[in-house]
Amino acid sequence: MNGENMREILGCAVAALLLVGPAAAQSSYPDRPVRLIVPFAAGGATDVVARLIGSELSKAFNQTFVVENKPGASGMIGVDAVAKSKPDGYTLGVSPGTPLVVVPYLDPKSPFRPERDLEFITPVYDAPFILCARPDLPQKTLAAFLAAAKTDTREPSYGTVGIASVNHALHEEMARRSGTRMLHVPYTGEAPIMPALMTGQVDIAFITPASATGLIKEGKILGLASGGPGRVAALPDMPTISEVMGWPDYSAHTWTMLIGPKGMPEDVTARLNAATTRILADPEVQSRLAKLGLVAMGGSLADTAAFVRSEAKRFQDIVRLNDIRRE
Structure with a gap:
């Protein structure tokens, strides 16, 4: 075998290794x-x-x-x-x-x-959000809460996971549709909102069922309405926002x-x-x-x-x- 043939074989071998190398690395991932x-x-x-x-x-x-x-x-x-x-x-x-x-x-x-x-x-x-409220909220239904918010000189507050978050957008859309004004209080995530609700630092917040259901059943927070197209299985007596407000195209999830x-x-x-x-x-x-x-x-x-x-x-x-x- 002459030198030229050897170089061709080595060149092919190197090329093959370069092709196989990344694939092998990926397959071992x-x-x-x-x-x-x-x-x-x-x-x-x-x-x-x-x-x-x-x-x-x-x-x-x-x-x-x-x-x-x-x-x-x-x-x-x-x-x-x-x-x-x-x-x-x-x-x-x-x-x-x-x-x-x-x-x-x-x-x-x-x-x-x-x-x-x-x-x-x-x-x-x-997941549908559940609209939750502090346990001592005077209004026990979403309709009553939004009606009171229109005339109350104190703007009700809502907690979210941050400025311009999904939660923020959904609260503002609810306020726009109901003709109310509300005060936004941002947090660093859903977990810090829970104690804020329980202690009355904020009035309402959209919370996932994973975090809210147990606390609602224990009476530590109120559950006003769910944001999905249907009721939450674990809370069958809680109406949806669409049911309460007649907004068939409103979805909070x-x-x-x-x-x-x-x-x-x-x-x-x-x-x-x-x-x-x-x-x-x-x-x-x-x-x-x-x-x-x-x-x-x-x-x-x-x-x-x-x-x-x-x-x-x-x-x-x-x-x-x-x-x-x-x-």
Whole structure:
């Protein structure tokens, strides 16, 4: 064999290794622990479900998925950490819609743009909000509360997970439709709102069933109405906002999404999507979520992209109608 033939063989071998190398690296994913960033404080629904999904992903991939809480700025701090991480699949996030379809479109100085900087992997759950109130609220129904708010010289206050959050937008839309004015009090996540409600620091707040149901049953907070199209199974006597106010097109719900930084290997993104969708299709996981008042989602990458586009338009319309600003 002459030198030229040897060089050709070696060249082919090197080329083959270069092609196989990335594929081999992807197929071995994950070979070390994966971070799951939650952009809100520990204890809220997003955090609870992220830990459940992280545990199930750990089983599916035989590797540890570690939840890390990075609250602040309506979820923007945590999601920005995901967006700016190395796109290798070892830093992911579980985020609600606020930092994905609301805040970045209100702030021209936003540190990231969702469509440019994030991979939307799989929707995890959907849940109706429950409109909760402090336990000593004089009005015991939503209709009575909104009627009183029109004439009360003191503006009623509402707590949210941050300025320009989904919760903020939904409260302002409710105020607009009912002809009332309310005072916005932002927090760093759902968990800190609960003691604020229980102690009367705020009058009302939209809370997920996972956090609200037990406290409502114990009488520690009031449940005025649910925001979904139907009643919450765990609280069948509680009416919906649509029932009470006659707003058939008003929907107050939240959802979470498994996300990663833009540019992740397609194979890794596809495997995470498939694994998460399988987990969410498991009857036991669905039952555990249902006990928290949550509905498991999942779906293909194409379905995920379509869902995000639809929700972005919905909330941008609400933001525009209510002149909500990022201040």
